[in-house]
Amino acid sequence: MKTILVTGGAGFIGSNLVQLLLRERPQWTVVNLDKLTYAGNAESLADLRSDPRHIFVRGDIANAELVEHLIRSHDVSAVLNLAAESHVDRSILGPGIFVETNVSGTQVLLEAARLSKVNRFVQISTDEVYGSLGKTGKFSEDSPLKPSSPYSASKTAADLLALSYGHTFGLDVVVTRCSNNYGPYQFPEKLIPLMIANALEGRKLPVYGDGQQIRDWIHVDDHCRAILAALEKGVKGEVYNIGSDNEWPNLSIVNRIIEMLGKGAIEYVKDRPGHDRRYAIDARKAHAQLGWSPQIPFAEGLQRTVDWYVENRGWWERVRTGEYRSYYERNYGAR
Ligand code: NAD
Ligand code: DAU
Numbered sequence: 001m002k003t004i005l006v007t008g009g010a011g012f013i014g015s016n017l018v019q020l021l022l023r024e025r026p027q028w029t030v031v032n033l034d035k036l037t038y039a040g041n042a043e044s045l046a047d048l049r050s051d052p053r054h055i056f057v058r059g060d061i062a063n064a065e066l067v068e069h070l071i072r073s074h075d076v077s078a079v080l081n082l083a084a085e086s087h088v089d090r091s092i093l094g095p096g097i098f099v100e101t102n103v104s105g106t107q108v109l110l111e112a113a114r115l116s117k118v119n120r121f122v123q124i125s126t127d128e129v130y131g132s133l134g135k136t137g138k139f140s141e142d143s144p145l146k147p148s149s150p151y152s153a154s155k156t157a158a159d160l161l162a163l164s165y166g167h168t169f170g171l172d173v174v175v176t177r178c179s180n181n182y183g184p185y186q187f188p189e190k191l192i193p194l195m196i197a198n199a200l201e202g203r204k205l206p207v208y209g210d211g212q213q214i215r216d217w218i219h220v221d222d223h224c225r226a227i228l229a230a231l232e233k234g235v236k237g238e239v240y241n242i243g244s245d246n247e248w249p250n251l252s253i254v255n256r257i258i259e260m261l262g263k264g265a266i267e268y269v270k271d272r273p274g275h276d277r278r279y280a281i282d283a284r285k286a287h288a289q290l291g292w293s294p295q296i297p298f299a300e301g302l303q304r305t306v307d308w309y310v311e312n313r314g315w316w317e318r319v320r321t322g323e324y325r326s327y328y329e330r331n332y333g334a335r
Contacts, residue, residue, distance in 0.1 A: 003029045004231075005076045007061050007109065008083030010040035012186040013124070017082065017224040018045065022053055024228060031055045031074050033067070034083065035101075038323050043315060044185045061105035067112040078120040078231055079113050081106060084158075087189055088128075088151045089331050092273055095150035102154035103161070110165045110173075118171075122231050123162035125177045127216070127241065128152035132276035140282045141177070141239045148274050159239075166237045174234035176227060178242035179281045182301065183220030184308040188316045189327070191215075191250060192302075195257045196309040197316050199264030206332055209271030211251030214278040218244035219296035229290040243281025244294040253302075260306045269332060 004021065008014040009032035018030050034040045036058050048054040055074070059066045061083045070076065083105060085091065085098045106123070113121045130139040131146030145160075147153040159175055166173035180191075188197040195205045226242040234240060251266075258264040286292050309316060 001027045001029070002077050003031060003074050005031045005033060005071060005074070005079045007033045007079070007081050008040070010034040010036055010042055010044060010056075011082065011086070012039070012183075013181055013220055013223060014082045015041075015044035015185050016183060016220045017080070017227060018048065018054065020221065020224040021228065022048070022051065029053050029055065029074070031057065031070055031076060033057050033059055033061060033070060035060045037085070039086065039187045041185070041319060043318070062100060062108050064108045064112065067108055068115065071112050071116045071118060076116070076118060078122070079109060079118055080122045080124065080227060080231065081109055082124045084155065085151070088149045089189070089272060090327065091149050091151035091154070093327075093330055095154075098150050098154040102151075103157045106158035107161055110162060110171065114165060114169050114171050120172045120174065120231060121162065121165070122227060122234070123159060123173065123175045124227065125159040125175050126152065126155050127177050127179045127243065127279050127281050128276065129156040129159055129177060133278040133280055135278070138280040138282040139241060141241055141285055148276050163237070163239070172236045174230050174236065175239045176230050176242050177239060178223050178226065179216040179218050179244070179279055181220045181223050182217055183305055184312070185315070186220070187319060189324070192253065192257070192305065193309060193316065195254050195264065196261070196306055197320070199258060199261050200310065200313065204267035205254055205258070205264050206269040207251060207254055207266050208269060208275060211254065211268070212249045213275060214247050214249050214280070216243050216280050217246045217248060217253075217298060218242065218294060219301040222294040222296055225295075226286060226290065226292050229286070229292040233290050235289060238289070240286040240290060241281045241283050242286055243283045244298070245283075246298050247278075247280050256302065257306060260303065
Protein backbone atom coordinates (compact mmCIF):
# COMPACT_ATOMS: atom_id res chain seq x y z
CA MET A 1 0.00 0.00 0.00
CA LYS A 2 1.23 3.44 -0.95
CA THR A 3 0.31 7.00 -0.11
CA ILE A 4 0.83 9.48 -2.91
CA LEU A 5 0.72 13.26 -2.58
CA VAL A 6 -0.94 14.77 -5.66
CA THR A 7 -0.83 18.56 -5.83
CA GLY A 8 -3.32 20.49 -7.94
CA GLY A 9 -5.69 17.54 -7.79
CA ALA A 10 -8.82 19.70 -8.08
CA GLY A 11 -7.71 21.09 -11.44
CA PHE A 12 -8.29 19.69 -14.90
CA ILE A 13 -5.52 17.10 -15.19
CA GLY A 14 -5.26 16.60 -11.41
CA SER A 15 -8.90 15.63 -10.94
CA ASN A 16 -8.72 13.20 -13.87
CA LEU A 17 -5.46 11.81 -12.44
CA VAL A 18 -6.82 11.26 -8.91
CA GLN A 19 -9.78 9.33 -10.37
CA LEU A 20 -7.47 7.26 -12.55
CA LEU A 21 -5.01 6.46 -9.75
CA LEU A 22 -7.74 5.23 -7.42
CA ARG A 23 -9.29 3.20 -10.25
CA GLU A 24 -6.02 1.63 -11.45
CA ARG A 25 -4.35 1.24 -8.04
CA PRO A 26 -7.23 0.52 -5.63
CA GLN A 27 -4.89 -0.13 -2.67
CA TRP A 28 -3.37 3.35 -2.79
CA THR A 29 -4.30 6.43 -0.78
CA VAL A 30 -4.13 9.87 -2.42
CA VAL A 31 -3.52 13.01 -0.39
CA ASN A 32 -4.71 15.83 -2.63
CA LEU A 33 -3.27 19.28 -1.83
CA ASP A 34 -4.95 22.07 -3.75
CA LYS A 35 -5.33 25.78 -3.08
CA LEU A 36 -8.67 25.90 -4.93
CA THR A 37 -7.78 28.92 -7.03
CA TYR A 38 -10.26 29.98 -9.72
CA ALA A 39 -9.10 26.87 -11.65
CA GLY A 40 -9.60 24.36 -8.85
CA ASN A 41 -13.04 22.91 -8.34
CA ALA A 42 -13.99 20.50 -5.57
CA GLU A 43 -17.07 19.59 -7.64
CA SER A 44 -14.79 17.75 -10.07
CA LEU A 45 -14.04 15.29 -7.24
CA ALA A 46 -17.65 14.82 -6.12
CA ASP A 47 -17.55 11.06 -6.90
CA LEU A 48 -14.81 10.64 -4.27
CA ARG A 49 -16.58 12.50 -1.47
CA SER A 50 -17.10 9.44 0.70
CA ASP A 51 -14.02 7.51 -0.45
CA PRO A 52 -11.59 7.10 2.48
CA ARG A 53 -8.70 6.60 0.01
CA HIS A 54 -8.95 10.27 -1.00
CA ILE A 55 -7.82 12.89 1.53
CA PHE A 56 -8.46 16.41 0.29
CA VAL A 57 -6.52 19.28 1.87
CA ARG A 58 -7.11 22.87 0.85
CA GLY A 59 -3.74 24.65 0.97
CA ASP A 60 -0.82 26.21 -0.85
CA ILE A 61 2.18 24.24 -2.13
CA ALA A 62 4.29 27.26 -1.14
CA ASN A 63 3.39 26.71 2.55
CA ALA A 64 6.47 24.79 3.75
CA GLU A 65 5.08 23.93 7.17
CA LEU A 66 1.89 22.47 5.74
CA VAL A 67 3.67 20.53 3.01
CA GLU A 68 6.21 19.01 5.44
CA HIS A 69 3.45 18.12 7.88
CA LEU A 70 1.40 16.38 5.17
CA ILE A 71 4.32 14.37 3.83
CA ARG A 72 5.40 13.22 7.30
CA SER A 73 2.01 12.63 8.90
CA HIS A 74 0.70 10.59 5.95
CA ASP A 75 4.00 8.82 5.34
CA VAL A 76 3.91 9.91 1.69
CA SER A 77 6.09 7.78 -0.57
CA ALA A 78 5.82 9.83 -3.78
CA VAL A 79 4.84 13.32 -4.91
CA LEU A 80 3.13 14.11 -8.22
CA ASN A 81 3.36 17.88 -8.65
CA LEU A 82 0.62 19.26 -10.87
CA ALA A 83 -0.26 22.40 -8.90
CA ALA A 84 0.39 25.44 -11.05
CA GLU A 85 -0.96 28.56 -12.57
CA SER A 86 -1.50 27.06 -16.00
CA HIS A 87 -2.91 29.63 -18.42
CA VAL A 88 -0.57 31.46 -20.81
CA ASP A 89 -2.93 34.43 -21.34
CA ARG A 90 -3.23 35.02 -17.60
CA SER A 91 0.57 34.94 -17.28
CA ILE A 92 0.72 37.80 -19.78
CA LEU A 93 -1.82 39.83 -17.78
CA GLY A 94 -0.15 39.10 -14.39
CA PRO A 95 3.10 37.09 -14.22
CA GLY A 96 3.81 37.44 -10.45
CA ILE A 97 1.64 34.61 -9.19
CA PHE A 98 3.19 32.29 -11.81
CA VAL A 99 6.58 32.74 -10.15
CA GLU A 100 5.12 32.34 -6.64
CA THR A 101 3.29 29.10 -7.35
CA ASN A 102 5.14 27.48 -10.23
CA VAL A 103 8.69 28.33 -9.14
CA SER A 104 8.70 28.99 -5.37
CA GLY A 105 5.91 26.50 -4.68
CA THR A 106 7.74 23.75 -6.55
CA GLN A 107 10.96 24.51 -4.65
CA VAL A 108 9.11 24.24 -1.33
CA LEU A 109 7.74 20.84 -2.36
CA LEU A 110 11.14 19.62 -3.51
CA GLU A 111 12.75 20.68 -0.25
CA ALA A 112 10.08 18.93 1.81
CA ALA A 113 10.41 15.80 -0.34
CA ARG A 114 14.18 15.85 0.16
CA LEU A 115 14.00 16.36 3.93
CA SER A 116 11.40 13.63 4.32
CA LYS A 117 13.27 11.24 2.00
CA VAL A 118 10.33 10.72 -0.33
CA ASN A 119 11.02 7.84 -2.76
CA ARG A 120 10.06 9.66 -5.97
CA PHE A 121 9.10 13.15 -7.11
CA VAL A 122 7.38 13.48 -10.50
CA GLN A 123 7.36 17.03 -11.85
CA ILE A 124 4.56 17.56 -14.37
CA SER A 125 6.19 19.90 -16.83
CA THR A 126 5.12 20.97 -20.31
CA ASP A 127 6.27 20.94 -23.94
CA GLU A 128 6.13 24.76 -23.76
CA VAL A 129 9.58 24.69 -22.13
CA TYR A 130 10.97 24.11 -25.64
CA GLY A 131 9.44 27.26 -27.15
CA SER A 132 8.16 27.22 -30.72
CA LEU A 133 8.90 25.05 -33.77
CA GLY A 134 9.08 25.95 -37.46
CA LYS A 135 7.09 24.05 -40.06
CA THR A 136 8.98 20.78 -39.56
CA GLY A 137 10.61 18.76 -36.78
CA LYS A 138 9.50 17.74 -33.31
CA PHE A 139 10.66 18.43 -29.76
CA SER A 140 12.87 15.72 -28.32
CA GLU A 141 14.01 15.61 -24.69
CA ASP A 142 17.31 17.10 -25.88
CA SER A 143 15.80 20.09 -27.67
CA PRO A 144 17.03 23.42 -26.26
CA LEU A 145 14.84 25.02 -23.60
CA LYS A 146 13.52 28.33 -24.97
CA PRO A 147 10.31 29.25 -23.16
CA SER A 148 8.40 32.19 -24.62
CA SER A 149 5.76 33.27 -22.08
CA PRO A 150 5.94 34.02 -18.35
CA TYR A 151 3.96 30.79 -17.87
CA SER A 152 6.40 28.63 -19.80
CA ALA A 153 9.42 30.41 -18.28
CA SER A 154 8.10 29.67 -14.78
CA LYS A 155 7.46 26.03 -15.73
CA THR A 156 10.99 25.77 -17.15
CA ALA A 157 12.41 27.11 -13.89
CA ALA A 158 10.41 24.52 -11.95
CA ASP A 159 11.44 21.72 -14.32
CA LEU A 160 15.13 22.63 -13.94
CA LEU A 161 14.85 23.06 -10.18
CA ALA A 162 13.41 19.55 -9.97
CA LEU A 163 16.29 18.15 -12.04
CA SER A 164 18.78 20.10 -9.91
CA TYR A 165 17.41 18.48 -6.73
CA GLY A 166 18.14 15.13 -8.36
CA HIS A 167 21.60 16.13 -9.49
CA THR A 168 22.69 17.94 -6.33
CA PHE A 169 20.88 16.16 -3.51
CA GLY A 170 20.19 12.77 -5.05
CA LEU A 171 16.40 13.18 -4.80
CA ASP A 172 14.69 10.67 -7.10
CA VAL A 173 13.16 13.02 -9.66
CA VAL A 174 11.38 12.25 -12.94
CA VAL A 175 10.10 15.02 -15.24
CA THR A 176 7.31 14.67 -17.80
CA ARG A 177 6.79 17.22 -20.57
CA CYS A 178 3.40 16.81 -22.17
CA SER A 179 1.64 18.54 -25.07
CA ASN A 180 -1.85 20.14 -25.05
CA ASN A 181 -4.44 18.15 -23.10
CA TYR A 182 -8.17 18.05 -23.75
CA GLY A 183 -11.03 16.22 -22.04
CA PRO A 184 -13.61 16.62 -19.25
CA TYR A 185 -13.22 19.10 -16.35
CA GLN A 186 -10.98 21.54 -18.27
CA PHE A 187 -11.56 25.14 -17.22
CA PRO A 188 -13.41 26.97 -20.01
CA GLU A 189 -10.61 29.49 -20.58
CA LYS A 190 -8.57 27.00 -22.63
CA LEU A 191 -9.18 26.66 -26.38
CA ILE A 192 -11.38 23.55 -26.64
CA PRO A 193 -13.74 24.05 -23.67
CA LEU A 194 -13.91 27.81 -24.33
CA MET A 195 -15.06 27.22 -27.90
CA ILE A 196 -17.62 24.59 -26.85
CA ALA A 197 -19.03 26.72 -24.01
CA ASN A 198 -19.16 29.92 -26.10
CA ALA A 199 -20.91 28.11 -28.96
CA LEU A 200 -23.47 26.62 -26.56
CA GLU A 201 -24.11 30.07 -25.05
CA GLY A 202 -24.41 31.76 -28.44
CA ARG A 203 -21.23 33.84 -27.92
CA LYS A 204 -18.56 34.43 -30.56
CA LEU A 205 -15.59 32.03 -30.77
CA PRO A 206 -12.42 34.17 -30.41
CA VAL A 207 -9.62 32.89 -32.66
CA TYR A 208 -6.24 34.54 -32.12
CA GLY A 209 -4.46 35.96 -35.18
CA ASP A 210 -4.83 33.81 -38.31
CA GLY A 211 -5.75 30.63 -36.38
CA GLN A 212 -2.96 28.70 -38.11
CA GLN A 213 -0.97 28.05 -34.93
CA ILE A 214 -0.47 24.33 -34.43
CA ARG A 215 -0.90 22.36 -31.21
CA ASP A 216 -0.35 18.61 -30.63
CA TRP A 217 -3.43 17.34 -28.75
CA ILE A 218 -3.60 14.44 -26.30
CA HIS A 219 -6.56 13.15 -24.30
CA VAL A 220 -6.14 13.82 -20.57
CA ASP A 221 -6.59 10.10 -19.71
CA ASP A 222 -3.64 9.23 -21.94
CA HIS A 223 -1.54 11.88 -20.17
CA CYS A 224 -2.62 10.55 -16.76
CA ARG A 225 -1.65 7.00 -17.73
CA ALA A 226 1.75 8.37 -18.77
CA ILE A 227 2.17 10.05 -15.36
CA LEU A 228 1.41 6.75 -13.63
CA ALA A 229 3.92 4.99 -15.90
CA ALA A 230 6.54 7.66 -15.13
CA LEU A 231 5.94 7.17 -11.41
CA GLU A 232 6.28 3.39 -11.61
CA LYS A 233 8.71 2.82 -14.47
CA GLY A 234 10.54 6.10 -15.05
CA VAL A 235 14.30 6.11 -14.61
CA LYS A 236 15.62 8.40 -11.88
CA GLY A 237 16.76 11.77 -13.26
CA GLU A 238 15.17 11.27 -16.68
CA VAL A 239 12.85 13.51 -18.68
CA TYR A 240 9.99 12.04 -20.75
CA ASN A 241 8.12 13.81 -23.54
CA ILE A 242 4.46 12.83 -23.66
CA GLY A 243 2.39 13.35 -26.79
CA SER A 244 -0.01 11.71 -29.16
CA ASP A 245 1.27 12.56 -32.69
CA ASN A 246 -1.83 14.63 -33.25
CA GLU A 247 -1.09 18.07 -34.70
CA TRP A 248 -3.87 20.42 -35.75
CA PRO A 249 -4.10 24.12 -36.59
CA ASN A 250 -6.38 25.91 -34.12
CA LEU A 251 -8.81 26.87 -36.86
CA SER A 252 -9.53 23.26 -37.83
CA ILE A 253 -10.21 22.38 -34.19
CA VAL A 254 -12.64 25.29 -33.88
CA ASN A 255 -14.36 24.36 -37.17
CA ARG A 256 -14.73 20.73 -36.05
CA ILE A 257 -16.37 21.88 -32.81
CA ILE A 258 -18.78 24.10 -34.75
CA GLU A 259 -19.63 21.15 -36.99
CA MET A 260 -20.18 18.78 -34.05
CA LEU A 261 -22.46 21.24 -32.23
CA GLY A 262 -24.17 22.51 -35.36
CA LYS A 263 -23.61 26.07 -34.14
CA GLY A 264 -20.98 28.73 -33.37
CA ALA A 265 -19.54 31.75 -35.18
CA ILE A 266 -15.83 32.56 -35.32
CA GLU A 267 -14.51 36.02 -34.50
CA TYR A 268 -10.86 36.74 -35.31
CA VAL A 269 -9.29 38.69 -32.43
CA LYS A 270 -5.92 40.27 -31.71
CA ASP A 271 -3.15 37.69 -31.52
CA ARG A 272 -1.65 36.55 -28.19
CA PRO A 273 1.62 38.50 -27.60
CA GLY A 274 4.64 36.26 -28.25
CA HIS A 275 2.33 33.48 -29.51
CA ASP A 276 4.18 30.19 -30.14
CA ARG A 277 3.51 29.03 -33.70
CA ARG A 278 3.82 25.27 -33.50
CA TYR A 279 4.34 22.47 -30.98
CA ALA A 280 4.99 18.82 -31.86
CA ILE A 281 6.20 16.11 -29.53
CA ASP A 282 8.48 13.17 -30.17
CA ALA A 283 7.41 10.70 -27.47
CA ARG A 284 9.50 7.70 -28.56
CA LYS A 285 11.50 7.65 -25.32
CA ALA A 286 8.30 7.29 -23.26
CA HIS A 287 7.13 4.49 -25.56
CA ALA A 288 10.42 2.64 -25.19
CA GLN A 289 11.25 3.21 -21.50
CA LEU A 290 7.80 3.53 -19.91
CA GLY A 291 5.99 0.99 -22.10
CA TRP A 292 3.35 3.66 -22.53
CA SER A 293 1.45 4.71 -25.64
CA PRO A 294 -1.68 6.80 -26.14
CA GLN A 295 -4.92 4.88 -26.58
CA ILE A 296 -7.62 7.42 -27.40
CA PRO A 297 -8.02 8.44 -31.07
CA PHE A 298 -8.66 12.17 -31.48
CA ALA A 299 -12.00 11.89 -33.31
CA GLU A 300 -13.38 9.73 -30.50
CA GLY A 301 -11.84 11.78 -27.68
CA LEU A 302 -13.03 15.10 -29.09
CA GLN A 303 -16.58 13.78 -29.59
CA ARG A 304 -16.63 12.46 -26.00
CA THR A 305 -15.36 15.82 -24.75
CA VAL A 306 -17.98 17.81 -26.68
CA ASP A 307 -20.67 15.45 -25.34
CA TRP A 308 -19.36 15.90 -21.77
CA TYR A 309 -19.62 19.71 -21.95
CA VAL A 310 -23.12 19.45 -23.45
CA GLU A 311 -24.21 17.08 -20.67
CA ASN A 312 -22.43 18.90 -17.81
CA ARG A 313 -23.48 22.45 -18.51
CA GLY A 314 -23.99 23.14 -14.79
CA TRP A 315 -20.30 22.39 -14.08
CA TRP A 316 -18.92 24.99 -16.47
CA GLU A 317 -21.72 27.52 -15.95
CA ARG A 318 -20.94 27.58 -12.24
CA VAL A 319 -17.23 28.23 -12.82
CA ARG A 320 -17.95 31.15 -15.15
CA THR A 321 -18.19 33.41 -12.12
CA GLY A 322 -17.50 37.12 -11.54
CA GLU A 323 -13.74 36.45 -11.50
CA TYR A 324 -14.02 34.67 -14.86
CA ARG A 325 -16.04 37.47 -16.39
CA SER A 326 -13.55 40.12 -15.32
CA TYR A 327 -10.63 38.03 -16.70
CA TYR A 328 -12.57 37.55 -19.95
CA GLU A 329 -13.05 41.29 -20.31
CA ARG A 330 -9.40 42.02 -19.59
CA ASN A 331 -8.19 39.41 -22.08
CA TYR A 332 -10.67 39.84 -24.92
CA GLY A 333 -12.07 43.33 -24.26
CA ALA A 334 -15.70 43.94 -23.25
CA ARG A 335 -18.08 42.10 -25.59
P1 NAD B 1 -5.42 23.75 -13.95
O1 NAD B 1 -5.21 25.22 -13.99
O2 NAD B 1 -6.69 23.18 -14.47
O3 NAD B 1 -5.25 23.21 -12.46
C1 NAD B 1 -4.25 23.69 -11.60
C2 NAD B 1 -4.65 23.31 -10.18
O4 NAD B 1 -3.60 23.75 -9.30
C3 NAD B 1 -5.94 23.96 -9.69
O5 NAD B 1 -6.77 23.03 -9.05
C4 NAD B 1 -5.46 25.03 -8.70
O6 NAD B 1 -6.40 25.29 -7.67
C5 NAD B 1 -4.20 24.38 -8.17
N1 NAD B 1 -3.24 25.35 -7.64
C6 NAD B 1 -2.84 26.51 -8.22
N2 NAD B 1 -1.97 27.15 -7.42
C7 NAD B 1 -1.78 26.36 -6.33
C8 NAD B 1 -0.98 26.45 -5.16
N3 NAD B 1 -0.17 27.51 -4.96
N4 NAD B 1 -1.03 25.45 -4.25
C9 NAD B 1 -1.85 24.40 -4.44
N5 NAD B 1 -2.64 24.25 -5.52
C10 NAD B 1 -2.60 25.22 -6.45
O7 NAD B 1 -4.16 23.13 -14.72
P2 NAD B 1 -4.05 21.79 -15.57
O8 NAD B 1 -4.33 22.08 -16.99
O9 NAD B 1 -4.77 20.70 -14.89
O10 NAD B 1 -2.47 21.54 -15.45
C11 NAD B 1 -1.93 20.77 -14.39
C12 NAD B 1 -0.43 20.71 -14.53
O11 NAD B 1 -0.07 20.11 -15.77
C13 NAD B 1 0.24 22.07 -14.51
O12 NAD B 1 1.45 21.96 -13.81
C14 NAD B 1 0.51 22.36 -15.98
O13 NAD B 1 1.62 23.21 -16.13
C15 NAD B 1 0.79 20.97 -16.51
N6 NAD B 1 0.48 20.75 -17.93
C16 NAD B 1 -0.75 21.08 -18.43
C17 NAD B 1 -1.03 20.80 -19.76
C18 NAD B 1 -2.38 21.13 -20.36
O14 NAD B 1 -2.54 21.01 -21.57
N7 NAD B 1 -3.38 21.51 -19.59
C19 NAD B 1 -0.06 20.19 -20.58
C20 NAD B 1 1.20 19.89 -20.03
C21 NAD B 1 1.44 20.15 -18.69
O1 DAU C 1 1.38 22.65 -24.59
C1 DAU C 1 1.03 22.44 -23.26
C2 DAU C 1 0.32 23.66 -22.73
O2 DAU C 1 -0.94 23.70 -23.37
C3 DAU C 1 0.16 23.64 -21.21
O3 DAU C 1 1.43 23.70 -20.62
C4 DAU C 1 -0.70 24.82 -20.73
O4 DAU C 1 -0.95 24.71 -19.34
C5 DAU C 1 -2.03 24.77 -21.48
O5 DAU C 1 -2.80 25.89 -21.13
C6 DAU C 1 -1.79 24.75 -22.99
O6 DAU C 1 -1.24 26.02 -23.44
P1 DAU C 1 -1.75 26.71 -24.81
O7 DAU C 1 -1.45 28.15 -24.74
O8 DAU C 1 -1.29 25.95 -26.01
O9 DAU C 1 -3.34 26.41 -24.66
P2 DAU C 1 -4.63 27.31 -24.92
O10 DAU C 1 -5.81 26.41 -24.79
O11 DAU C 1 -4.63 28.56 -24.10
O12 DAU C 1 -4.47 27.72 -26.43
C7 DAU C 1 -4.36 26.75 -27.46
C8 DAU C 1 -4.19 27.48 -28.77
O13 DAU C 1 -5.41 28.18 -29.07
C9 DAU C 1 -3.11 28.56 -28.74
O14 DAU C 1 -2.46 28.60 -30.00
C10 DAU C 1 -3.88 29.85 -28.51
C11 DAU C 1 -5.20 29.58 -29.21
N1 DAU C 1 -6.37 30.28 -28.63
C12 DAU C 1 -6.59 30.13 -27.30
C13 DAU C 1 -7.65 30.79 -26.69
C14 DAU C 1 -7.88 30.65 -25.21
C15 DAU C 1 -7.21 31.05 -29.42
O15 DAU C 1 -7.01 31.16 -30.65
N2 DAU C 1 -8.25 31.69 -28.83
C16 DAU C 1 -8.50 31.61 -27.50
O16 DAU C 1 -9.47 32.27 -27.01
